[in-house]
Amino acid sequence: MHIDAAQIASHSLIWTNTKSDAVAKPPKENSPITEHLAYLLAQANREINRQLELRLSKEGVPVEQWRILKVLSDGNGHSMGELADAVLLNHPTLTKMIDRMVSDTLVYRVQDPKDRRKVLMFISDRGKALCRRLNSLAVSQEEHIVESYGDKSTNELKRLLESLIGSAN
Amino acid sequence: MHIDAAQIASHSLIWTNTKSDAVAKPPKENSPITEHLAYLLAQANREINRQLELRLSKEGVPVEQWRILKVLSDGNGHSMGELADAVLLNHPTLTKMIDRMVSDTLVYRVQDPKDRRKVLMFISDRGKALCRRLNSLAVSQEEHIVESYGDKSTNELKRLLESLIGSAN
DNA sequence: CGCCAATCCTTGAATATTCAATATTCTCAA
DNA sequence: TTGAGAATATTGAATATTCAAGGATTGGCG
Known part of the structure; x- marks a missing residue:
């Protein structure tokens, strides 16, 4: 939405977006931001995440907690570092979120007997029950997307996202 | 329940890269989280965004500010609401970030004469110069990805991301 | 062994984001 | 014309995240 045409003055180059191009080209320096992969990923992630957040809010649980419960629901103990990587959270953020989940008795801490620097996280029965309900909500969201x-x-x-992640490491 | 730490240490939690699988199936309720679209998007976005952040840190500028400058670099005035949508920020967050950018004289506010509830944002010459340098960094990142x-x-x-975003609205 | 660097998690302070409420302006219908 | 309600942006308090530092444990090497 352009309000004041007088402000456009100093721009010398004008780029017409040739829609006829079959394939998107790598962005030039003056390309709109919507042609950048980083932007498209952020936009898609924001939208899908918001939808999921909305569904999970039925259980009053943030998306990150669902991720934590899901990772822990294999029944094994997972160290904090491992868990932080898996659920895409920084360590201090995870620590504080786990604090909350512990006081909600969804998960519990056990010191790793093999390496006492580590803390192993386990899911509780209450956590498992919640996780089942959350899984159902998440799956229904994805079904909605597929629709x-x-x-x-x-x-x-x-497939492409997996491959991108693989190539980025 | 007792803990066998050896189990945990040995298996890779996050990226079980099954290249051989032909097609990913829609996730069941007990599928690993890595099969959920929402998770893959978050993971990819996190990684790509971190790379971009790293590049832009050469200019000491967060990714969101690059987005703002890029959107404004068309030379037109953009209202705060419009801008917030474009750069994927909530309104109050944008307001505060714009405050900082105004004191850095990268952008400036003008009250919209046509609708005085609105504020039109414009990019300054200093902002344009910075934006050019940032564009160069961002393009080089994308080139690196393509490589x-x-x-x-x-x-x-x-193409698929654009289409997903389109279908989600 | 004994020490030093590295690893792992947590903490506290600084910073950033979000939610709810506010102020201003506009729209539109009575 | 005017008043109620919608739209726009900002503010302040509550909340969350991040950065830098710390405490504890381990591993390796002289």
């Missing part, structure tokens, strides 16, 4: 976005696109997108 | 990830994958991923 409007298509099965093929969804699978292809997942 | 290791491939031209075809990158373009296909972008």
Whole structure:
């Protein structure tokens, strides 16, 4: 939405976006931000995450807690560092979130007997029960995405994302 | 329950990269979290964003400020609401970030004469100069991604992300 | 052994974000 | 015309995250 045409003055180069191009080119320095992979990822993530957040709010649980419960629901003990990587949280943030979950008796800490620097996290029965309800909500969200976005696109997108993550390390 | 730390140390939790699988299936309720689209998006976004952040830190500027400068660099006035949507920030967060950028004289506010509830944001010359340097850093990052990830994958991923965003609204 | 560096987690202070409430301006219908 | 309600941006308090530092434990090496 352009309000004041007088402000446009000093820009010398004008770029017309040739829609006819079949394939998106790598962005030039003056390309709109919407052509940057980093932006598209952030935008898609924001939207999908918001939808998921909305569903999970039925149980009053943030997305990160669902991730934690899901990782722990294999029944094994997971150290804080391992868990932080898995659930995409920095260590101090995870520590404080775990504090909350411990006082909600969703998870509990055990000192690792093999390496006493470590703390192993376990899921409680209450945590398991909550995790089941959350899984159901999350799956229904993904089904909803597949409905409007298509099965093929969804699978292809997942495949490409996995591959991107793999190539980025 | 007793803890066998040897189990934990030995298996890789996060990236079980099953390249051989032909097609990812929609996640069941007990699927690992790595099969959820929402998680893959968050993971990819986190990684790419961190890389970009690292590059932009050369200029001491957070990613969001680059987005703001880039959107404003069309030379037109953009209202706060419009801008907030474009740069993926909530309104109060944007207001406070703009406050900082104004005191750095990167952008400036003008009350919209057509609708005095609105504030139009403009980029300053200093902001333009910074934006050019940032664009160069951002483009070089994307080139780096294309190098290791491939031209075809990158373009296909972008296409799918655009389509996902479109279908989610 | 004994020491020093590295690893792991947590803490506290600084910083940033979000939620709810506010102020201002606009819209529109009575 | 005017008043109620919607739209826009900002503010302040509550909350959350991050950064830097610390305490505890381990591993390795002289």
